[in-house]
Amino acid sequence: MTRSSDGRRRPITSSAIGIGLATGAYGLSFGAISVASGLTTIQTQTLSLLMFTGASQFALVGVLGAGGGAIAAVLTAWLLGARNGLYALHLAPTLNLHGFRKPVAAQLTIDESTAMSIAHETTVAASRHAFWATGISVYVLWNLGTLLGALGASALGDPAVLGLDAAIPAGFLALLWPRLRDRTAWAIAAGGATVALVLTPLTRSGVPVLASALIAVLAGYRLRDRT
Amino acid sequence: MIWAAVLLGSLGCYLEKLFGFILPPTLLDRPMIRSVAALLPIAMLSALVAVQTFGAGQSLVIDARLAGVVVAVVALLLRAPFLAVVLAAAITAAVLRAFGFAA
Structure with a gap:
């Protein structure tokens, strides 16, 4: 019994570490971009430790760096993080958490840990192990990557000369890319970009990105009976 | 001001996650909530790509960032990993500027 469950756990653990390493590389670019956007190394690291959700972190520093102000930056980060709540709702029955594990699991609820947990939903034990292994691996390596990226960027010079300002939209594009799975997604992406550019x-800076959320609300309302 | 954004933003993002474990799972039965939360990242990440590529304060400009993003698209089509995509964009913009081809 123990042996067979170990046999199932090991490949999950190694993919969790692989995902953590790949995410650590995102963390490296987040650290560099955050410092280039004007945050200190400590502020950058605080985001990775406490916020721990990549798209929201990139958005917060992107909006701040573009002069969008704190309120727009915070609202953008919250709206982008709303999906994590949805993941938690979905995971709650499988993980069946009590006591201190609940607030800890909450912090680890992100795209990667959710996807791994759902991919192993065949047995409850495998699904739980996939969630924890991926969550912990990504948390540790994302934070390590952030630290190295932030220290590296602090050591370098003017971000525009280095081209880090071009790395920011490229980073958002790389986060968007895997979500462009069908024609509806492309249409919503085109709508969001158009609203932002027109506005x-x-x-004032920061408002255009917030306004693009309306496209998602309208599309969600129209598609509500399809999913 | 930056610290306020960092801490308030983090608190909100954490509570969103925590509420998911506390609220009743029947919320998932509402298709509107499900589809809007799933679609928000698509609309907003796309808006961020657009604004960060063309925006300069309140004006829209074409500069080396656009070339960087075009190279990023090529890298993504070639299934390059995240770090390679971001690096390719930064290097493209930096090289164009170093040789005076773009602002």
Whole structure:
């Protein structure tokens, strides 16, 4: 019994470490971009330790760096993080958490740990192990990557000369890319970009990205009976 | 101001995760909530790509960042990993500027 469950756990653990290493590389670019956007190394590391959800972190520093102000930056990060709540709702029955494990698991609830847990839903034990192994591996390596990236960027010079300002949209694009799975996704992406560009000359910085959320609300309302 | 954004942003993102474990799972039965939360990242990440590529304060400009993003698209089509995509964009923009081909 023990042997067979070990046999199932080991490949899950090694993919969890693989995912952690890949995410650590994102963390490296997050650290560098955050410092290039004007945050200190400690502020950058605090985001990775406490916020721990990549798209929201990139968005927060991106909006702050573009002069969008704290309120727009925070709202953008929250809206992008809303999906994690949905993941938690989905995971709650499988993980069946009590006591201190609940607040710990909450912090580890992100795209990667959720995807791994769902991919191993064949047995409850495997699904739980996939969640914890991936969550912990990504947490540790994302934070390590952030630290190295932030220290590296602090040691370098003017971000525009280095091209780090071009790394910011490229980073968002890489986060968006795997979500562009069908025609609906492409249409929503085109709508979001259009709203943001049209509003850029008309509103203060930070508002255009927030306004693009309306496209998701409208599309979600229209598609509500399809999913 | 930056610290306020960092801490408030982190608190909100954590509570979103925690509420998911506390609230009743029947919330998932509401298709509107499910689809909007799933679609928000698509609309907003795309808006961020657009604004960070063309935005300069309240004006829209074409500069070396666009070339960087085009190279990023090529890298993504070639299934390059995240770090390679970001590096390719940064190097493209830095090289264009170093040789005076773009602002």
